[in-house]
Amino acid sequence: MGRVGALPPCxxxxxxxxxxxxxxRRNAGMLTAGIDEAGRGPLAGPVVxxxxxxxxxxxxxxxxxxxxxxxGKREALYEEIVxxxxxxxxxxxxxxxxxxxxxxxxxxxxxxxxxxELRPAPGHLLIDGQHIxxxxxxxxxxxxxxxxxxxxxxASIIAKVTRDRLMLxxxxxxxxxxxxxxxxxxxxxxxxALKQYGATPIHRQSFSPVREHLPTWKLHKSKxxxxxxxxxxxxxxxxxxxYAIHDLRYKVAHTxxxxxxxxxxxxxxxxxxxxxVPGGWSSGEGRIDARKRDRIMATAQRYCGEKGIDSAVRFxxxxxxxxKTGPDIRHIKSGIHAD
Numbered sequence: 001m002g003r004v005g006a007l008p009p010c011x012x013x014x015x016x017x018x019x020x021x022x023x024x025r026r027n028a029g030m031l032t033a034g035i036d037e038a039g040r041g042p043l044a045g046p047v048v049x050x051x052x053x054x055x056x057x058x059x060x061x062x063x064x065x066x067x068x069x070x071x072g073k074r075e076a077l078y079e080e081i082v083x084x085x086x087x088x089x090x091x092x093x094x095x096x097x098x099x100x101x102x103x104x105x106x107x108x109x110x111x112x113x114x115x116x117e118l119r120p121a122p123g124h125l126l127i128d129g130q131h132i133x134x135x136x137x138x139x140x141x142x143x144x145x146x147x148x149x150x151x152x153x154x155a156s157i158i159a160k161v162t163r164d165r166l167m168l169x170x171x172x173x174x175x176x177x178x179x180x181x182x183x184x185x186x187x188x189x190x191x192x193a194l195k196q197y198g199a200t201p202i203h204r205q206s207f208s209p210v211r212e213h214l215p216t217w218k219l220h221k222s223k224x225x226x227x228x229x230x231x232x233x234x235x236x237x238x239x240x241x242x243y244a245i246h247d248l249r250y251k252v253a254h255t256x257x258x259x260x261x262x263x264x265x266x267x268x269x270x271x272x273x274x275x276x277v278p279g280g281w282s283s284g285e286g287r288i289d290a291r292k293r294d295r296i297m298a299t300a301q302r303y304c305g306e307k308g309i310d311s312a313v314r315f316x317x318x319x320x321x322x323x324k325t326g327p328d329i330r331h332i333k334s335g336i337h338a339d
Contacts, residue, residue: 010058010080010083010084030123030124031053031086031087031120031121031122031123031124032053032122032123032124032125032126032151033051033052033053033087033089033115033118033122033124033125033126033151033155034051034052034053034054034126034128034145034149034150034151034152034153034154034155035049035050035051035111035114035115035125035126035127035128035134035152035155036049036050036066036127036128036129036145036146036152036153036155036156036159037049037050037107037110037111037128037129037159038050038066038156038159038160038162038163038164039159039163039183039184040103040107041185041186042183042184042185042186042204043184043185043186043190043194043203043204043207043209043210044095044170044177044179044184044190044200044202044203044204044210045095045163045166045167045170045179045183045184045202046092046093046094046095046098046110046163046166046240047092047093047098047103047106047107047110047163048090048091048092048110048159048160048162048163048166049090049091049092049107049110049111049113049114049155049159050088050089050090050114050154050155050156050157050158050159050162051087051088051089051090051091051111051114051115051117051118051122051155051158052081052085052087052088052089052151052154052155052158053085053086053087053088053118053120053122053151054084054085054086054150054151054154055084055085055086058084059150060077060080060081060084060085060150060154062077063077063150063153063154063157064146064147064153064156065144065146065147065153065156066146066153066156066157066159066160066161067156067160068147069157071164074157074160074161075161077154077157078157078158078161081154081157081158082158085154086120087118087119087120087122088117088118088158089113089114089115089116089117089118090113090114090117090158090159090162091109091110091111091112091113091114091115091116091117092110092113093106093107093109093110094240095201095202095203095204095205097109098204098206099204099205099206102206103204104131104132107132108132108133108134111127111132111134112134112135114155115134115136122136123138124138124139124140125138125139125140126139126140126142126145126149126151126152127139127140127141127142127145127152128141128142128143128144128145128146128152128155128156129141129142129143129145130143163183164183166239167179167180167183167184168180169239169244169245170184170202170236170239172235172245172247172248173232173235173236173239173245173248174200174202174232176193176197177190177193177194177197177200178190178193184202186209191209194209194210194213195213198213198214198215199213199214199215200232201229201232201233201236202236226275226277226322227273227275229275230273230274230275230320230322230327231248231249231259231260231273231275233320233327233329234259234260234271234273234318234320234329235248235260235262237318237329237331238260238262238271238318241331242264243262243263243264243269244262244263244264245260245261245262246261246262246263246268246307247260247261247303248260248261250299250303251299252298252299252302252303255295255298255299255302256295256296256298256299257299258270258271258272258296258299258300258303259271259272259273260273260318261303266311266312267311267312267313267314268304268309268311268312268313268314269313269314269315269316270296270300270303270313270314270315270316270336271315271316271317271318272288272296272315272316272317272318272335272336273317273318273319273320274317274318274319274320275319275320275321275322276319276320276321276322277321277322288317288335288336293336293338296315296336297315297336297338300313300315314333314334315334315335315336315337316331316332316333316334316335316336317331317332317335317336318330318331318332319332
């Protein structure tokens, strides 16, 4: 779970005393978690669920339906919840799972993952909505619960902020679609982009507006077009794996190009993407030889200097093979290294 900026003061005052851990364990069966989701309605991106057990000794003001709270206030509340709650869990169901299961089943899968992250475990669940059943012995659903129950409101904020941040990542990969504004919902601008450019790998193909605009191989018949699609799919893979995308296609004249620059756990990862069709062309024929390696590393050094980066770095390779059944993605960590 990511945190941004300084934590609220309660992070330093959340000590419940020397016997707080024992108290939580004794009362674990009485702890109540609020559960909510964000992203059931959009045409693109994941559905994200939040689960929160609030700390009664550190009440948080302003909790409620995240859709009724300004983006700036949501971000501040997110940080306060992460800092002050007894437990916070986040679960996701990606586009492929939504298409495979349906949106309701995928939503419940995301909620279950969020609940499973909670430590300590809750004794009772309060779930926003209806017709939802999770694997837990004690639970109830509450229609519009995010506006009625503080813990559900907190979960709503966690889910909404997390999903919005993910959609900002996807905007870097697919800037023509406006994901930074509409977050994947079917706005007029989004529908125009969908009609003009076709669906992306994060669009939900089981949703009817998307099915009408699925891309065909004719749109990607050139090496350049398929190479770009391979880089986009590699970037989507990285976001789904928990990486943050920093830059795409960073070029330095007379030196080289970096396909993807990503980050995780204070490590900057430079990714070379190799796209190919079985029995056909490849955007990265053969191995990455010493000349190619040196150009990549020199470009990465230039990037680090320009961005003021002084942290651990890694050079990965992602292979994207297009097949009739879909893309096959292989991630080779530290696939490029100095001899």
